[in-house]
Amino acid sequence: MINKELELYLHIPFCKSKCKYCDFLSAPAQEDVKIFYVETLLKEIRQKSYIYKDYKVTSIFFGGGTPSILERNEIKKIMKVMYQEFTIEKDAEITIEANPGTLTYEKLNEYVMSGINRLSLGLQSTYNEELVLLGRIHTFEEFEENYDLARACGFRNINIDLMSALPRQTLETWKHTLKRIINLNPEHISAYSLIIEEGTPFFIQYQEDCKRREKGEKPIILPSEETERNMYYLTKKLLSQAGFQRYEISNYSKPGKECRHNIGYWTDKFYLGLGLGAASYIEGTRFSNTSILSNYLETDFKAYDVVELTSKESMEEFMFLGLRMICGVSMNKFYNKFHRSMEEIYGDVIQELQKDGLIQLLLKQGEKIIKLTEIGLDVSNYVLSRFIIE
Template sequence: MKKELELYLHIPFCVRKCAYCDFLSFPAEKEIQKQYVNCLIEEIRQFDLAEDYVVSTIFFGGGTPSVLEGSEIIRIMQAIRERFPDIREDAEITIECNPGTLTEEKLQIYQKAGINRLSLGLQSADQEELKLLGRIHTYNQFKENFYLARRIGFANINVDLMSALPGQSVESYRCTLKKVCELGPEHISAYSLIIEDGTPFAKRYRQDAAKREAGEKPQFLPSEDEERQMYEDTAEILSEYGYHRYEISNYAKAGYVCRHNVGYWKRVDYIGFGLGASTLQNPLRYKNTDDLQEYLNRDFSKKELLVLTKDNQIEETLFLGLRMMEGVSLSAFEEHFHCPLTVIYQREIQKLTEKGLLRIEKDRISLTEKGIDLSNMVLSEFLLG
């Protein structure tokens, strides 16, 4: 029986680096983009054992994949179909897009290539907040792109949102949530801003922290109380509009969970093609070079190769699986690891259930509402050794 496989294609290019972004992404000339696509196609063609898998999802991530010419996406999809003979008829095929880079022609080409899910990076519906983030688009451009995608026939659209942004108030965030919900996308990903080292935001955050220590009012980010209120508003408002929370930061209408991400959280094998892309072929985990010149020289050798031990796999199963509201199946865990989860983690489970952070119902172990709020602390309890 063939194993399920997910494919990830990393497109590192963007129009302009956002002030908060630490992803492997950067602007590049069209000629570099074409060279990169040629290398990406060559890497796909060199993949061994494609016949052993059935592909269930394909995901173009970045960067901003929609900066590529539509013809390049067609070429990449053709290479995938030629190398992977068994792609499910109902495979979920997603491309990440930023407003300001989409056109009617590109969207029509995506459909022709078999792409059936769009992920639109809005982040905020407030123009001042978008400007502070360094986004290249306006909210009106986002709406135009959203309506255009609907007219062309895309029936599965995700919208990315962020909270705890510079200059953001509780009220402006609620306004963003409601505006997006009124549009009715099938899926919403709502993340809190994380300040990453090496970004322009990191420098401003340090300045803000110094003001806090000096007893001055910070200017950069919302207060902890405001951030907490935004977190609570996310679940409440999205629920009112019919979105089911199925993972800590992801909400979907019935039947529209992101299958690619669910596969990641359930540790389905996935192959990452492109610069810096990661791969999991149980029990192996590795990544590609993140040096553009090396990649353009067709260096597809695997970096950071790690053979996951049984303990590594058990930890990952809990770390990733408990992010989902459905949690982890006890019977599936025991079948795979030949030992009951409740035996391996007997002490941790007892402590966390007594604190009201974890629950066991029938065949599943999952976080409680309180546990979701304290998920980082809860998940750290499942480190073995």
């Protein structure tokens, strides 16, 4: 009997060039490497699928890198094999990430024909100057062209990635970016504040900026904390006015258009990651593929970093992942899963966080819910870390 649900993630670790803020597993690559990679990925799909015969696939997500960098035939082939190998639900959400400038009419048509029904466009900003500083290789105009093309090809579910707190960005340009995107009327918007990750070119710039701030000098590129916060408040305000609901810390959507795949990560759904470095979570066990391309290409499909979650870790994850959802977590579900009450495990923490105004408790259709408050969302890291048990 097929009753268990599974999400699939496929990693395409290639891009035209690496962005200055990016610390994901991706890099530019030669054409023959890409071809070989797709072949290997197909092998992996074929090899592993039999283990998941009892699962029905509810969502598929092509992430990267830049999945749209692949030839349309390659996507077609991957999708074909996926349908052959897995049981995929009829209304499964199937997303592909794409970078503006890599899409053509032919590609988009092929995606639709292959069953892909959701497109995620990594735009980040509508200002070409800001895009250049990020190391993006497309212009806003190219994006607009691609967006119209996607609509024309029949995409009825499009996400646009945006980033605030960018170098040289001002509250004014951010406002304008938001407005221009709202006017395009996409179904979903991911709005992140730029986070400076160690090991990226931005990290060095950021450190220099910090030094300048200390000396009381004007930082060169990054907006001040004040500006950053105002950008964030503006995001919440403008998107909500335009009918977008915030359903996760950084994600906004039109009603019913939440990204099911992404929600799965926060709500204890099982997912299988395929491709280089992809992470999986199956029946309480987390594991990853190798992150070394040459090993992967030699068909190393073994599970690495295998962690069978203890009940303690499971409880922690229930909390710190679940609370990323604006709707919060259910105490009833917690009890059903762990046979211990949330109050018993986290009573003190909940009380303290509630006192500090970071979480709120409410009853919803007989269910006891705890969720982050607006302030709690601002400092979610702090709040979530409290749910790690000593």
